[in-house]
Amino acid sequence: MIYREYGQTGKKLSVVGFGGMRFGPDEDYGAQVVQRANSLGINYFDTAPFYCNDRSEDIFGKAFKNMPGQYYVSTKSNVGKESTADQVRWRIENSLKRMGIDKINFFHMWCIMDLNQYDRVMAKGGPYEGALKAKEEGLIDHLVFSTHCKGSDIRKIIEDDVFEGVLLGYNVVNHAFRQEGVQAALENKLGIVTMNPLGGGLIPQHQDYFSLLKEREDETVSQAALRFNAAQEGITVVLAGMGTIEEVEENVKIVDHPLTVSKEKVQEIRSKITESMDMLCTACGYCNKCPQKINIPTYMEAYNLSILKDDQETKHRLNWLREQEKIKEDDAKTDACVACGICEELCTQKLPIIERLKEMSLKY
Ligand code: SF4
Ligand code: SF4
Structure with a gap:
């Protein structure tokens, strides 16, 4: 040692x-x-x-x-x-x-x-x-x-x-x-x-x-x-x-x-992780205080896959989460974000959560 x-x-x-x-x-x-x-x-x-x-x-x-x-x-x-x-x-x-x-x-x-x-x-x-x-x-x-x-x-x-x-x-x-x-x-x-x-x-x-x-x-x-x-x-x-x-x-x-x-x-x-790529969510959960009740860590983890692989992978992940009822029908969706900024203030990785949620609501 x-x-x-x-x-x-x-x-x-x-x-x-x-x-x-x-x-x-x-x-x-x-x-x-x-x-x-x-x-x-x-x-x-x-x-x-x-x-x-x-x-x-x-x-x-x-x-x-x-x-x-x-x-x-x-x-x-x-x-x-x-x-x-x-x-x-x-x-x-x-x-x-x-x-x-x-x-x-x-x-x-x-x-x-x-x-x-x-x-x-x-x-x-x-x-x-x-x-x-x-x-x-x-x-x-x-x-x-x-x-x-x-x-x-x-x-x-x-x-x-x-x-x-x-x-x-x-x-x-x-x-x-x-x-x-x-x-x-x-x-x-x-x-x-x-x-x-x-x-x-x-x-x-x-x-x-x-x-x-x-x-x-x-x-x-x-x-x-x-x-x-x-x-x-x-x-x-x-x-x-x-x-x-x-x-x-x-x-x-x-x-x-x-x-x-x-x-x-x-x-x-x-060049591969911290400059040419976006930062990744580490699923720490500290941001999970959304007044709109959006399950931010779940969505940000799914977003990781579009960074690590491609958009298709994120799509599969979201479908799987819905099938497993980890995202339920009446849960708040990504488009419920009102950009209050609370989550970004709390995020330990300082991720652009609002921007990512917006992108997800348009893509998936
Ligand atoms: S910025 Fe959007 S996702 Fe973040 S806490 Fe506010 S409403 Fe929730
Ligand atoms: S605080 Fe940031 S890194 Fe942690 S779960 Fe939320 S989005 Fe991911």
Whole structure:
């Protein structure tokens, strides 16, 4: 395993981190997966309340009873669920109890979507205050944040100098849009953990298209996507969701080869994915607050296919969704969009949703 310094915390974390959002129903097996990861050198374990139907922290608790090596724990609190200092205190104590640990090494103010939400986190008597007190009492090592904000907002939060690290979505598909946030963290010497390196499954689901990421015959597309993240300057940990021992073993293999991406490959990726093509929807669901009740992620995922293949493929997908009643007869259609802009403001990929819906309503 390769270990990297996390900001100025003095902690060295494994470049491959374990994301605890993909456990299956068998909790004992889930604990074995965690232990196997630790035995292969992974020392950064990320969980959150509500992951895996709220079982993730319990599964880590089982695993932590018998870990083969040293490890660090990351968990979270979201201002939407815990908006006061007292509620965050309760959350911290609950997470400690569920995982059977004395201290949370990295505690995230979870999923800050914009500066209004950040203000709520930092409000007097609010979440940050509760977490800071817990830190002063030794229940937390480091206060950090996770975000889907645009780069300039991430920079503003970082420059307030209240956090020691950041967790952000970053992958080969969206990296151009996310680069400013990475750069701000780098300049301010924060630790950087990247989530969603496989684009919410988009990359492994479209192996043909993304095979251009591979630089060696014996490398899988997913390994190449993880390597792409790990090769970026400033990134400490690439967080990969893992639910099986096979996934763990495949992911740790990326450290068997240099964690670099050649200049030619970067150029090829830029010209094929981030310049000559539109950005892709990663099905994260954050935009799903349409006042017209349009199921935006479903439509944007279908639109992906016209980028990855052709319009015909999108048409097939929409027909299939209708047959399966995933789009029902009386659901809001693409032409119900009134261009209010709410979804585009929320979109983690900053996609031109309004334009795409309009195009879809004309074509399909
Ligand atoms: S812009 Fe259109 S799709 Fe987006 S939230 Fe508004 S009405 Fe819904
Ligand atoms: S349109 Fe944007 S916010 Fe919505 S699911 Fe896709 S990537 Fe996520």
